[in-house]
Amino acid sequence: MTEVRVAGVGLTRFGSHPERTGRDLFAEAADRAFADAGVERDDVGELNYGNFMGALAEHQGHQAPLMAEAAAVRCPATRYESACASAGVAVREAVRTVRSGEADVVLAGGMERMTNLDTEGATEGLAIAADDLFEVRAGVTFPGAYALMARAYFEAHGGDREDLAHVASKNHENALPNEYAQFRTAVSVEEALDSPPVAEPLHLYDACPITDGASALVLVSEEYAAENDVDAPVAVTGTGQGTDRMALADRADLASTPAAADAATAAYDDAGVGPADVDVAEVHDCFTIAEVLAVESLGFAEPGEGIAAARDGLTTADGDLPVNLSGGLKAKGHPVGATGGSQIAELTRLLRGDHPNSEHVPDADVGVAHNAGGTVASAVVHVLEVAE
């Protein structure tokens, strides 16, 4: 089985670009990825593209051929949809495609255009990731679903809003030097606590913003990189995916995310590493409580102890295991269908040493990316390692 290398990564600035089309956003990310990779567009054998709500936001289905045009590649092109994990599954399939020998070069990533909708429209769009009959009709919004999990977590393990505010404050701090981040402003624990409620116990600063943006990765086989003199020092050594019952109410436990634990176990086994080997992680903190659940599912903290990871400094930039040095979804932004690709782009740069926050992880060899869909009914985990 060939090893998969990350030859190049590209992002748009994440933020509010309500008038920019999806095709333009993805074209920019792809352009950057090709420039970073030094790979010819003609060599791309497949395009794996993630997008969640383009049919609602842009009245545009069938986006994969459109994005192949935007990136100027002519090859099999497929859109992947797994809610907020859309790009994660697109990348995972790209890894499997390169490993199988079906293609030496795959362009993978995603795009979401959201801020052209008003808040109600975006809230409605995001809510369709939940069970329409039994959750959305009962008033479950996307923040509401995570609020239900946060309350259940507090009941099961303790913890409070202040613990969550430490997650928000940490991730805003990490985003300050990131030129791609939506919010490059510090938020104190007190400011996070004082923000208005969205779905209690979650408040405004517990939530990621509504974001437009795109991500693109050029993934190549180890052999292609060697033959074409492509500088690709970071390898994707592990991939895993998990699925849970769609509706939160149908899960065995409301305060944990076993789909992510399943994905992590598979990815660690695939890579031949364990949680103790991980030096840096990008996790799916669509809400502050989601980072807590991710840290536990990835094996960085025992159940019930993830709540203290940011407050106690385990996951801060100077901690033993920095989490979301990019700023995370929380501060960097969350263009839903692009997020899974952007996490791997950030992690690649952190491991290569050319990220503005690389100074915090100078000796990092192993990174993990955790991307979740819905209330983690879908989860994808990737392990990245420095290969050269």
Place this chain on the structure above:
Amino acid sequence: MTDRNEGYDEWIDALSEGAGYALVCPEGHGSLPPRRVCPECGASPLSEEPLPETGTVETYTVVHVPSPRFADDAPYVTAVARFGPIRLTGIVRGVDGDLEGVGDGDPVEVGTAVEAGVGERETDDGRIVVLRPVET
């Protein structure tokens, strides 16, 4: 064009008449319709078993930023409550539909006993599962 959802509509009709049920497989796993097999273990047939008269709130949230269908309902309380072999997700309403005091001395807590029924959204009269606290 139809708004009907076979299986679900019969289920919520029954709930509105005080005859709510869960689908239960031979192994005892509960689920909600429409189902052909048990989503936990794949077993069949599934029998319709009456829901217990009261359930217990396991978690809840006070939603302040609603989707358009709930624009006139916010703030409102959504809760997940255990009823025997299943959990239900519903909107919490007082005995008289009053939401007074929501978010400040909440009308429910984790552990509150509730009964399940059907009500209407204020925004568009759509039917919703309603959970009402009961004296225990």
